[in-house]
Amino acid sequence: MTRKHIILFAACAAIAFSGLFSGCGKKAAETETEPEVSVATPEVDSVVLRQSYPATISATQSADVVARVNGQIQQILFTEGDFVTAGQPLFTIESTTYRDAVNKAQAALETAIAENEYASKQSAAMQKALEADAVSKMDVIQAESNLRQSEASIKQARAELETAKTQLGYCTVRAPFSGLITESMFSSGAYVGGEAAPVTLATIYANKSVYVMFSVSTERYMQIADTRSGKKLDLDHVPVTVGDTTSTATYLGKLDYASPDVSKSTGTVTLRLILDNPEGELRDGMFATVRLPYATDPDALLVKDASVSTDQLGKYLYLVDDSDKIVYSPIEVGDLYNDTLRIVTKGLKPDDRYVTTALLKVRDGMKVKPIK
Numbered sequence: 521m522t523r524k525h526i527i528l529f530a531a532c533a534a535i536a537f538s539g540l541f542s543g544c545g546k547k548a549a550e551t552e553t554e555p556e557v558s559v560a561t562p563e564v565d566s567v568v569l570r571q572s573y574p575a576t577i578s579a580t581q582s583a584d585v586v587a588r589v590n591g592q593i594q595q596i597l598f599t600e601g602d603f604v605t606a607g608q609p610l611f612t613i614e615s616t617t618y619r620d621a622v623n624k625a626q627a628a629l630e631t632a633i634a635e636n637e638y639a640s641k642q643s644a645a646m647q648k649a650l651e652a653d654a655v656s657k658m659d660v661i662q663a664e665s666n667l668r669q670s671e672a673s674i675k676q677a678r679a680e681l682e683t684a685k686t687q688l689g690y691c692t693v694r695a696p697f698s699g700l701i702t703e704s705m706f707s708s709g710a711y712v713g714g715e716a717a718p719v720t721l722a723t724i725y726a727n728k729s730v731y732v733m734f735s736v737s738t739e740r741y742m743q744i745a746d747t748r749s750g751k752k753l754d755l756d757h758v759p760v761t762v763g764d765t766t767s768t769a770t771y772l773g774k775l776d777y778a779s780p781d782v783s784k785s786t787g788t789v790t791l792r793l794i795l796d797n798p799e800g801e802l803r804d805g806m807f808a809t810v811r812l813p814y815a816t817d818p819d820a821l822l823v824k825d826a827s828v829s830t831d832q833l834g835k836y837l838y839l840v841d842d843s844d845k846i847v848y849s850p851i852e853v854g855d856l857y858n859d860t861l862r863i864v865t866k867g868l869k870p871d872d873r874y875v876t877t878a879l880l881k882v883r884d885g886m887k888v889k890p891i892k
Contacts, residue, residue, distance in 0.1 A: 555881055559840050559873040559890040562821040567863060568753065569820075570811045570855045575734035575760070577806040580794070581697055581726035587714035588690040589613055593706055593721075600703040603800070604695045604724065611704075611721055613712065615691035618684065625684040629677035636670035643667045690714070699726035700800065725804045730797045732760055732773050734810050735788035741778065743814050752816060758793055759811040762802065771795050771802075773810075811855065817863075819870075820854075825862040827876050828853060837868065838875040838882055840890045846875070848884040 587593075591614035598610050646663040649655040695701070702723045706712060712719045736744070744755070755775040762769045773793030782789055793810065795802075828835055828851070839847045851867035868874070873890060875882060882888060 554844075554887050554889050555878065556889045556891050557840070557875050557882060558877040559892060560824070560827075560876050561873055562823050562864065562868060562870055563861065564819055564870055565822055565857075566816065566818040567820040567822070567857055568813045569815045569817050569863070570759075570813050571736075571740065572855075573734040573736060573810045573812060575732045575793075575808045575810045577762070577802055577804065577808055578731045578733060579699070579725040579727040579804040580729050580731055581699065581724075582804060583696050583724055584718075584720045585610055585693060585695070585701070585722045585724060586718035586720055587611070587613060587693060587712040588718050589618060589687055590711075590713045590715050591615070591617070591691065592711050593708055596704050596708050598701055600701065600722075602701060603699065604701050605698045606695055608695045609692050610695055610701070611693040613691045613693070615688055618688040618691055621684040622681065622688050625677065625681035629674065629681050632670065632673040632677040636667070636674055639663070639667040639670040693721060695724060697724065697726055699724040700803075701725075727797050727800055727802060727804065729794055730802050730804075732793040732795060732808055732810060733790060734793075734812075735783070735786065735790050736812065738782055738787055738789060740812075740814055741789040741791075744812070745778075753813045755813065758813070760793065760795060761809045761811070762806060763808075820857075821864045821868050821870060822857055822861040823864055823868070823874055824876055825856060825860055827874055827879070828862050829879060837864075838879065838884075839868075840873040840875065840888060844888055844890055846882045846884055846886045846888060849874075 593611055594614055595612040596610070597612070598604055598608070604610065643660075643663040643666070646655055646660045650657065650660045702725075704722050705720055712721070744753075757772040758775060760771045760773050762771065773795035775791060776794045777792035779790040791812075823837065827837060829837070833850060835853050836848060836850045839849045841847050849867055849872075852865045854863035854865050857863055875888075
């Protein structure tokens with residue numbers, strides 16, 4: 521073989537060798553542009569549709585503990601923040617003035633009773649004297665009038681005594697019902713003037729059960745009213761989440777009240793749930809979220825919640841079209857179902873394929889190899 525043939529052979533080999541590697545690079549590139557992704561089609565099931573509403577929690581009973589007499593606070597008989605029982609003494613207020621008033625009223629009653637006894641005997645004597653013509657008819661009438669006045673004086677004295685006893689009773693301030701009590705507004709030794717107007721000393725909240733108040737649109741209320749009449753929805757076990765939407769503290773409340781009027785400013789109807797609070801962890805004024813059922817969808821579309829992404833435009837899924845290309849698809853979603861599935865209310869069809877994994881590796885228009 522001549523030198524010329526050797527050079528020509530080497531050149532051809534080099535060209536063939538480079539072509540081989542360029543072909544491999546092309547196949548590698550094609551493989552990189554077509555990653556394998558797992559896809560699934562939506563599940564179709566009958567689900568209860570719910571809508572979330574902001575709500576506030578309030579105690580079923582609350583009342584201010586007030587002073588209704590004048591005087592110095594002598595004792596505070598509870599621990600602030602504790603549970604107190606109905607009738608339990610909470611405060612004692614200086615009672616000397618009111619005790620004296622009771623004694624005075626008692627004495628006035630005894631005097632009225634004694635005067636009545638005298639007037640009664642005098643009236644009887646006058647009646648006998650009239651029969652003997654010893655007195656005139658006017659004397660008898662006067663004696664009877666004195667008797668009636670003495671009887672009225674007894675009634676007045678008894679009423680004044682009861683008023684005095686009531687005022688004395690106000691010197692011991694008691695719990696109107698059982699519940700949690702706030703801190704005292706006054707310290708021991710402070711003077712309160714409750715006769716002119718009641719003075720708030722503390723507040724009690726009864727929260728063995730609590731109310732959850734929220735508002736819904738008129739349209740939603742009418743929808744719920746229709747379902748209530750048909751008894752299609754369970755409105756006796758409405759989920760209530762306390763705190764933020766990621767909280768696991770969920771309770772079940774019963775819908776027990778709807779306001780008889782519609783707010784003219786907002787066009788909403790106020791609804792109320794009642795739920796048990798045996799441990800007392802729910803407190804008046806807490807914020808909550810109510811997930812109110814309003815309808816049943818017999819053919820709801822369900823996707824894996826982990827497959828739903830969020831951007832500035834809202835929720836979206838990556839779908840795979842008939843050409844195995846990724847399609848960015850905005851959707852509207854409903855509640856979480858069975859903890860892992862998300863209801864899709866708009867933007868998805870039953871036969872659509874959506875990407876379930878490798879969400880960060882795909883992009884709109886990318887060619888992929890879908891795997892079920």
